[in-house]
Amino acid sequence: MKMHWIIAAALGTAVSLPALAQDKVKLVDVVELSGAGATAGTNWKNGIDLAVADINAKGGILGKQIEIVHYDTQTNPGNTRAAVQRAIDEGTYAVLGPVFSGPIGASMQIAQRAEIAQLVGGEAAGLTKQGNQYLFRTSLSQTAAMPKIAKYLKDTVKAGSVAVVWVNNDFGKGGRDAIIPELEKAGIKLAVDVATEQGQADFAADAIKVKNSNADAVFVYLNEEESARFLRAAKQQGITKPMVGETTLLGAKVIELAGDAANGVKGHVGLSIDAPIPAFQEFGKKFQAKYNYVSDHNGMKGYMAVYMVKWATEKQKKFDKKGVADTLRGATIKTSEEPGILIETTIEKNGDLDRESFLAEVKDGKQVITATLPKINP
Amino acid sequence: MAEFLAYLIAGIATGAIYALAAIGFTLVWQTSQTINFAQGEFVMLPAVLVLLAIKLFGAPIWLGALIGIAAFILIFGVGFKLTVVDPMIRHGVLPLAIATMALSIIMKEGAKDGFSAEAQKFPSFVPTETISVFGAAISLQHVAIIAVAFGVIGLLQWFVGGTRLGRQMQATAQNPTVARILGIPVERMVLLTFVINAALAVVASVLISPIYLAKFSNGEVIGLFAFIAAIVGGFNQVRGALVGGLIVGIVDSMAAAYISTSYRLAVPLVLLVIVILVKPEGLMGRKEERRV
Structure with a gap:
């Protein structure tokens, strides 16, 4: 009799696990949490976590909760490549990060080959001149x-x-x-x-x-x-x-x-919580309340990156990895459509951004x- | 002239820090015939511990400094000798050298995970103003670094050469067997050497962290340049470490000024290669013969 209960419990667990997985969408953040980029990366990560908490509290994306995973690249291009590959192998819906331009340049081809959108914090002009249709900035380019x-x-x-x-x-x-x-x-x-x-x-x-x-x-x-x-x-x-x-x-x-x-x-x-934009200031207060320090522009970039993914998914009304990039290219995201974007943002065809500064x-x-x-x- | 003087003072200040760390290399070498590859982290960690004490106990700066410094000297002076050097030295110098490499990683990662991966502001004990000397703007912080570092090194030289305890330490370094026959408490002298090394690291850390900021990775650069300084000056001489530190600091500053900022890191390495080829015992070092 006892054996029957064990089998039933095991079967129940096996059946419920995929169901739980289906209720979530996984996002992997590949970011500089140590090394020279630790300051930028930590802000970026915290901005992402804040956005994920906000979105999940409001029901997630199309009813699915976001599962966020962070991998530390140690500001090392080799580690970044490995982390992006791991993120894709683990089925990430989109790749978030990194922030430093060098590691972005070293790893962006991996997400491109997998046809998965990669939202990055880098500003180096050359990043968006290589014809990569899956790379998107979260900041203005140089x-x-x-x-x-x-x-x-x-x-x-x-x-x-x-x-x-x-x-x-x-x-x-x-x-x-x-x-x-x-x-x-x-x-x-x-x-x-x-x-x-x-x-x-x-x-x-x-x-x-x-x-x-x-x-x-x-x-x-x-x-x-x-x-x-x-x-x-x-x-x-x-x-x-x-x-x-x-x-x-x-x-x-x-x-x-x-x-x-x-x-x-x-x-x-490009971004500042001190800018005369109420949404920026509201973000700044929330960030300060959660992390007990003032966010820099990287915190805002991380926050916006998650909302860019959310907006694109809701726009296409389904979870389609390739579709995220297709939807983002050439789009203008207005705050009236997605308040989490904080400021009206136009995404150029090459992944550059245009917005007020x-x-x-x-x-x-x-x-x-x-x-x-x-x-x-x- | 004013420009050259400014570069020179900046170089001497940086060199003084390298010298303090390099003396640590020579002290450990003299007592245990090994290289402490965690020496750079020894300079990084006291500042982190001071900030940690301030953060954990809400202590004022002076109290945080006392707690952090005392904890460092206890753990990495006495503790290092008792838990790393003593068990390892019995198996030869190579296991000890490897153990210090491991210690270096543990200290770095521990500071990163236990404190912060980001740089942190460290209070300066001198004003950040400048004074004008022959038309050159000289930073008071640099003047303080030079004064304190030279003062500490002078004190160390006096202690080693002018006191009974110092001469016992020297005798222990030169020949522990004979020192023991003469009634010198060799173990205590060795322990004292490690405590002095930790204290020198504390001084270097407190002097340099207001400029470099307190960060877990600071030891990498300081350790490398102090190592170069110790070899250039002579690994078995305290005064060699002083000279080596100053030479490396000045060469680094002048290289950035008159050669190229891009290649400044390479210039001390070139100097190292030249010294190894021309005078392998170092500029002030003495030749040592060993039977292998």
Whole structure:
């Protein structure tokens, strides 16, 4: 008799397991949770977790709860490739991440071959120039951001010469290669071109070099932790010229790490919880309440990535992996259709984004938005 | 001139940190004839422990610093000697060297998982202002690093050469068997050496973390450059580690300034190769003969 119960229980479990699996949709996040990209990756992961919790609390996607799995790439391209392959083998519905451009470049062909959408946080211009129909950004590309920065340096900062400090990885090299032609077009002279290493700790020599270039302004294009270290080194060397950069120079983590040295930093930001957009601020409050720190742009990018997948799935009214990419390409997601997208976002055919962006400045340890820039193609 | 001076001071400050870590290499080498491959992590961890103490106990900075530093010296000075060196050294120097490699990974991953994978701000004990010297802006933090590091190294030299305890330590390092015959408590001297190594790592950590930020991976670079410094200066001489550290720091700074920022990491390695080929015992080292 007892044996019958055991068999019945085993059969019951066997029958219910697939049923449980069918009630869920699996998303795998391949992200930098350690190594040089840990700050960016942790924010991205937390943004994803917040979105998943929100969506699941409201019934999931087409009635299915999201099952999220995070794999740490250690900011290593080889590990990233392995993690993306594992995600696909495990049946992920879409690949989320990574954030750093180098690991994205090394792994994006795997998702492309599997015809699965990959939503990434990278900004390097080259990523979307390779004809990959399954790669989608969650941030503006350098191609979109650099003309705005060059214009800002010329018209607002009124710089005649600029020192360019960049990190020698795909992200930094892409930014450096994108800004220099824009500076030339704007008639701004390149005072000094300073390459630094990813994960570099000592920026004293670089700061001295920048100081001695007598540039009117400094364009800093480093990852978050290195940005903070450079700003501290620049302060130590008494550099008083305007420091201008992109989102990675004005992020919350940079401000926290650089302390006083971040004050006065200016630049262009694609996403910021301080922007005068209620949905951004609401996101910022939710993030702060859950994680007890201020989200940077990567947290917002991770959050939006999940909502891009949700929107595409609900648009096609079914779970079709390939269909997610087909639906996203060329689409405009309005906040009236999907509030989780936070800001109206147009996805170009090549995976680039177009949306409003902002000019910001760090004042008294806080990022202050000074202007809103329109979409490139409104 | 002002530009050169600024690079020089920055290089000396960085070199002073490498020297502190490199002296740790020489101390461990002299007492156990092995290389502590976790030396970089020894410099990384005290700052992490200080921040952890502040976070866990809600302690003010000074108390957090006391708790963190005391915990580090206890665990990685006394504990390292008792639980890693003593059991391993009986089996020869190679198992011990491998054990320190494992320790390095454990310390790094432990700091990452137990504290944070992200860099954290570490308080500076000196103002972040600059002073002008011959037209060059010199950071007070760099001045403090140089002053404290040289002060500590000077103190160590005085202790080793000018006190009875220090001379007993030296005798133990030179020939433990004879030292034991002379009545020197060899085991206690060896333990003292490891405590001094831990204390030097603490000083380096507290000095450099406000600039580098506290992060689990900081030990990789510091360990590599301190290792190069110890070989360049001479692995068996404390003053060699000092000279090696300063040379590597200055070469790194000047390479970034006058050669290429992209190739700055390669220049100290080139220096290392040249020293190994020309003077394998190091610039200040003494030749050692061993029967194999």
